[in-house]
Amino acid sequence: MNILDKIVVDKRKEVNLRKSLIPVSQLEQSILFNRATISLTSNLRNSKSGIIAEHKRRSPSKSVINYSLNVQDVASGYENAGVCGMSILTDGKYFGGSLDDLLVARASASLPLLRKEFIIDEYQILEAKAYGADVILLIAAILTKAEIKLFSELAKSLNLDVLLEVHNEEELHKSIMPSLDMLGVNNRNLKTFEVSLDTSKQLSQLIPDDFVKISESGISTVEAIKELQPYGFKGFLIGENFMKTDNPGESATIFIKDLAGL
Numbered sequence: 371m372n373i374l375d376k377i378v379v380d381k382r383k384e385v386n387l388r389k390s391l392i393p394v395s396q397l398e399q400s401i402l403f404n405r406a407t408i409s410l411t412s413n414l415r416n417s418k419s420g421i422i423a424e425h426k427r428r429s430p431s432k433s434v435i436n437y438s439l440n441v442q443d444v445a446s447g448y449e450n451a452g453v454c455g456m457s458i459l460t461d462g463k464y465f466g467g468s469l470d471d472l473l474v475a476r477a478s479a480s481l482p483l484l485r486k487e488f489i490i491d492e493y494q495i496l497e498a499k500a501y502g503a504d505v506i507l508l509i510a511a512i513l514t515k516a517e518i519k520l521f522s523e524l525a526k527s528l529n530l531d532v533l534l535e536v537h538n539e540e541e542l543h544k545s546i547m548p549s550l551d552m553l554g555v556n557n558r559n560l561k562t563f564e565v566s567l568d569t570s571k572q573l574s575q576l577i578p579d580d581f582v583k584i585s586e587s588g589i590s591t592v593e594a595i596k597e598l599q600p601y602g603f604k605g606f607l608i609g610e611n612f613m614k615t616d617n618p619g620e621s622a623t624i625f626i627k628d629l630a631g632l
């Protein structure tokens with residue numbers, strides 16, 4: 371089994387447990403469930419930098435990144451830096467995150483928030499809404515075409531934006547449908563952890579222009595962004611490069627200034 375398969379096996383158990391503890395009716399009663407969401411898609415369309423900054427404590431590829439920060443400081447730091455949106459890993463076992471991180475970020479910033487999760491069940495989309503997310507991630511590598519349709523349509527009915535992530539041509543072909551807002555190319559292969567910006571460059575031409583294109587992972591320099599922009603990318607998802615520093619907000623501020631100056 372590769373790491374992605376393992377994550378999905380664990381995720382199914384976790385979701386079943388959660389479902390038995392908190393029924394859907396309770397999620398729907400959450401104060402945040404009826405909150406008006408903020409669109410990451412339109413923020414990206416109107417932005418020059420297109421930076422989406424991530425909160426990530428650890429990862430299977432890098433092990434520990436940073437456990438000494440608090441989410442509140444990271445979220446308000448990113449907001450002050452002028453990022454377009456924030457991504458919050460909510461997986462506990464492999465990424466050290468939680469739904470509480472999402473709640474804290476929601477209380478600390480008025481940015482569009484992406485629930486970064488391995489979504490395999492409609493329940494997790496209701497959870498995303500109940501805990502204050504504006505956007506969900508769907509990973510083509512772990513979903514069928516029918517699931518992508520079902521999950522993205524449910525998200526749209528809740529006014530959540532949908533980011534669909536692909537890593538190769540096959541995943542892209544099965545995924546393209548009108549209920550998606552943004553298409554992300556993950557430069558990291560989640561099965562082998564190999565990272566290459568060429569993945570974004572190669573797949574970009576196959577993504578129809580109606581979707582906002584995002585390049586994800588392994589971005590650590592403003593030069594990389596300049597290199598990707600001519601391929602039509604409007605969004606850039608950056609985690610480790612900011613999170614490995616003592617002050618991710620400040621790192622993002624410097625990065626965005628450098629990008630504007632280039």
Ligand SMILES: O=P(O)(O)OC[C@@H](O)[C@@H](O)c1c[nH]c2ccccc12
Pocket residue numbers: 424426486487509535556586587588589607608609610611
């Ligand atoms: O830390 P990086 O290399 O900047 O990557 C951020 C983000 O793209 C990465 O965390 C990610 C992209 N897709 C995912 C899916 C699941 C978990 C994590 C991810």
